[in-house]
């Protein structure tokens with residue numbers, strides 16, 4: 233019977249080639265709308281069944297959001313599974329949707345589709361945030377189940393709690409194709425973002441800003457031993473190092489270990505990056521493990537020798553769960569707690585004095601504020617002052633997530649960050665830089681929006697740093713495309729001082745599919761984008777002859793250069809830094825030897 237049904241379904245579906253799917257079994261009840269569970273508080277909007285005459289079904293679901301709740305899942309429809317889903321099974325969510333009304337403020341309509349555990353912690357095998365167009369569009373989202381979940385223990389969810397919007401959803405199916413199915417053979421709706429097209433308007437503006445803010449003029453003058461200009465001298469100008477920080481999170485262990493992977497790891501770090509941040513080694517609980525100090529110090533020495541700057545992450549991550557366990561036991565004793573935290577800031581910052589370029593003094597204060605809840609916000613000011621006393625040269629940063637990511641639409645998070653920065657500056661905390669983490673899922677922020685958010689945080693006149701960039705999506709082509717656009721947009725913004733990716737190798741990455749290099753060290757397309765942009769397109773190499781006045785003039789990316797001039801069989805070489813103000817270098821050829 234089942235085979236017959238899928239055969240008939242297959243025949244019907246094959247009318248449209250886009251529709252054709254291999255035979256699968258439904259994981260939902262026969263009429264999903266009957267088993268639907270809607271959850272929404274009245275103040276946020278309504279969810280109703282609704283009849284349409286041009287939709288995928290006669291009856292669809294209409295969600296009307298009138299006010300943005302705190303979390304997307306505060307407005308949600310769920311469909312419990314009607315059979316057990318086994319780990320490794322290949323599934324496909326298919327549905328159609330249209331936006332009847334878009335957010336008046338952002339002109340967007342979005343929803344997140346999840347396949348997850350039906351109860352806490354709601355672990356997800358699928359989570360996709362999609363932009364919904366004005367007219368009905370069908371979405372196909374194939375995925376593999378990460379775990380076995382008995383009938384009813386998993387659910388398909390549509391989260392709609394974004395800015396005010398009205399979205400209709402119909403034709404909902406969740407099909408299983410068993411474990412053998414090739415995921416890539418199923419239809420997939422790719423994520424898109426505004427500004428993705430090759431002729432999008434923001435590109436020319438970004439290219440112009442890059443030309444203006446990221447380059448400087450260099451005049452090389454070649455003189456003979458008597459001080460006269462030498463026309464026609466051959467001059468080679470080679471970039472050695474970017475002024476802009478291009479970096480990654482690293483682990484002390486792999487910077488010091490004696491394995492093939494560790495050697496490859498170090499080689500890659502030295503080739504790709506001029507700044508790094510320890511992913512975990514400097515966090516307070518890790519720092520307390522003094523038996524690991526030697527590895528950390530060895531890694532630091534290796535980096536110093538390689539000329540790679542180090543940013544410290546992080547002195548205080550103010551949530552009990554990120555602090556050493558016994559710190560929470562001081563929650564009822566503010567004086568002791570304050571002393572313990574202050575003591576730590578002074579101790580760690582002093583121990584690393586002179587070795588770090590930057591410190592994240594505070595990490596993620598929006599979500600993590602247990603310490604401030606007990607000690608007051610003034611405690612943050614104190615941590616900055618103590619860090620400054622302990623290490624007068626290091627640049628002091630604050631760092632948070634959710635500012636540029638997720639379409640740059642988390643207004644509450646952004647507002648809080650702005651308020652916190654303003655508070656610290658008003659209190660004269662020595663805050664010198666603003667970290668924007670930039671972890672992305674598939675809700676990719678349109679590049680023009682990135683620039684808007686960067687403008688907002690540039691108002692303080694402090695350097696902005698992209699501290700933890702990654703794109704955790706399976707679609708490698710899209711990942712590469714967005715890597716290119718993200719790097720271009722942030723490099724074009726004059727307030728941005730650098731970009732660090734949160735790890736680069738799949739063998740050591742918190743989101744392995746986000747890594748530039750696969751486990752076997754083959755490069756993913758996104759990694760190739762980094763190489764092409766940072767080491768080619770934005771890297772200056774010049775070669776040519778001096779003009780009649782003995783000069784060679786170029787415009788090059790800001791950074792350090794090696795310049796070699798050759799004439800009449802003699803060569804002279806020196807280094808120079810190209811700055812925004814423009815630089816000059818005079819090379820004097822030696823007397824010919826007799």
Ligand code: 9MR
Pocket residue numbers: 511512515595633669700742
């Ligand atoms: O990638 C880090 C992971 O290995 C750690 O287990 C985790 C907890 O210390 O922290 C991760 O890094 C986080 C960073 O410190 C702050 N921003 C979010 C990062 C990813 O969770």
